[in-house]
Amino acid sequence: MNPPDAHTDLPVAARVRRLEERVIAAGLATDEQLDAILATFLERATPLNGARLVARAWTDPAFRERLLDDGNAAAAELGLVPGDPARRHFTLVVVENTPLTHNVIVCTLCSCYPVALLGPSPSWYKSNAYRARVVREPRAVLAEFGLTLPDETDIAVWDSSSETRYLVLPRRPEGTGEASEDALIGLVTREGLIGTAPV
Numbered sequence: 001m002n003p004p005d006a007h008t009d010l011p012v013a014a015r016v017r018r019l020e021e022r023v024i025a026a027g028l029a030t031d032e033q034l035d036a037i038l039a040t041f042l043e044r045a046t047p048l049n050g051a052r053l054v055a056r057a058w059t060d061p062a063f064r065e066r067l068l069d070d071g072n073a074a075a076a077e078l079g080l081v082p083g084d085p086a087r088r089h090f091t092l093v094v095v096e097n098t099p100l101t102h103n104v105i106v107c108t109l110c111s112c113y114p115v116a117l118l119g120p121s122p123s124w125y126k127s128n129a130y131r132a133r134v135v136r137e138p139r140a141v142l143a144e145f146g147l148t149l150p151d152e153t154d155i156a157v158w159d160s161s162s163e164t165r166y167l168v169l170p171r172r173p174e175g176t177g178e179a180s181e182d183a184l185i186g187l188v189t190r191e192g193l194i195g196t197a198p199v
């Protein structure tokens with residue numbers, strides 16, 4: 001599977017560094033440019049971005065419609081770009097929790113995830129155990145995260161790819177009718193956006 005120079009014996013960081021050195025040696029970018037791209041990207045990559053989308057959808061029904069219809073376009077309305085500088089564009093699909101259906105995201109192949117909207121992914125998201133088990137026994141896995149769903153709630157598992165990535169739109173908590181958009185943003189967690197927490 002791997003080409004002979006894939007260096008699968010090396011830790012990932014060392015393999016990344018070898019790749020960087022080849023990019024630099026080819027004159028495609030300098031070390032400083034690569035550092036600057038990563039720093040800018042990671043500075044802006046936070047689950048607050050996903051939370052802003054959710055809070056806006058909770059308070060603006062027309063925005064909610066647009067978000068569910070075309071995640072990329074709705075994100076752009078808030079000045080957010082779901083893609084990251086090291087990859088080409090991907091399609092952002094937002095999936096909405098309802099009383100009947102709860103959504104959870106995974107990448108069974110590797111660890112695809114909308115980093116710009118959720119921040120760097122948690123280590124468990126990349127683990128073999130999560131990737132294999134959440135597909136087979138989502139109800140049990142969610143219970144281990146402390147999220148016990150009623151038997152009548154269906155669980156939809158969305159398998160990400162490099163082309164399509166998902167974000168969960170959690171249900172707005174009861175009793176938040178008067179809350180400001182900023183206050184609502186503060187209620188949304190990274191786990192809620194992945195689907196391993198209710199909000």
Ligand code: FE
Nearest residue numbers: 107110111112
């Ligand atoms: Fe992946």
